[in-house]
């Protein structure tokens with residue numbers, strides 16, 4: 572069997588083989604403590620989205636740090652399975668699960684943990700109910716509301732009421748509440764962030780009001796994400812926030828200065844074909860689709876990535892030479908992390924250990 576490279580604890584970061592995915596534990600813990608502090612004494616708590624790091628060990632750290640509902644979100648049934656097997660007993664799957672096989676897996680999971688799933692269709696809710704009865708399981712239904720993304724989720728509060736009434740009336744399932752997710756492109760100033768965030772979340776809350784008007788309690792309103800983490804928690808009615816990126820952080824959210832970049836990719840220069848170009852030993856196979864940014868080299872930027880290489884361009888003479896290492900910051904950690912087997916965990920520049928990315932490749 573071929574032995575895969577795994578650096579030993581105590582190795583200095585500069586001696587770690589590249590490319591590698593580094594996880595700075597001090598930054599990670601700082602991010603978790605920011606949430607614990609922000610949500611201290613608030614009704615609303617964090618339900619972190621495990622898609623960001625894909626590790627039940629990190630999810631447990633998140634929960635232990637405080638300020639959370641004690642559970643996580645997962646994007647897929649397989650991701651939820653990894654979380655539950657890793658000891659998380661409360662998972663909201665933030666996508667619609669419609670095939671018989673996957674609904675069956677949901678039911679099996681629901682016998683081990685509190686499982687909730689997003690829904691936006693009556694047929695799907697009936698299918699989940701029937702499967703849950705057959706398996707003797709109980710599954711929570713969360714109605715997804717589309718506030719702006721144009722993907723899954725109801726567009727109209729009246730359908731939300733119809734679905735809540737259905738979920739509340741069928742055996743094997745319980746109507747638990749509603750959810751929404753939204754993004755804001757670019758780097759908004761604090762005022763725009765506040766106005767846009769409140770606007771979207773308010774739209775989600777309209778469905779809560781409509782459901783409650785027919786006498787059905789809405790226990791959970793799961794809305795908000797990294798860019799609204801501090802806005803959502805102050806809006807009456809929101810009970811939890813689905814923050815993902817805040818754990819590892821990405822350059823796309825670098826305007827959120829309460830959080831630090833915890834995951835970085837280290838690469839080595841393998842070629843300097845011209846005065847202003849350096850080529851690094853990592854490409855889209857490991858970086859994902861969004862262009863990363865280089866750290867610590869002002870005037871040097873990522874021009875492009877190919878399958879196995881990153882092409883750095885310098886405004887003046889390239890300061891990097893063959894053999895030098897440099898750090899890249901991802902613009903989308905979820906897709907990037909999905910391409911690695913493990914994080915190399917660091918404390919103060921020294922390897923503390925290896926943390927397997929247990930839910931990598933969980934696409935179904």
Ligand SMILES: Cc1ncc(COP(=O)(O)O)c(C=O)c1O
Pocket residue numbers: 620623644665751752795796797798813814815816817
């Ligand atoms: C449904 C849902 N909730 C929460 C999140 C986390 O968002 P963020 O990474 O911006 O915190 C995502 C990310 O794509 C998502 O799809």
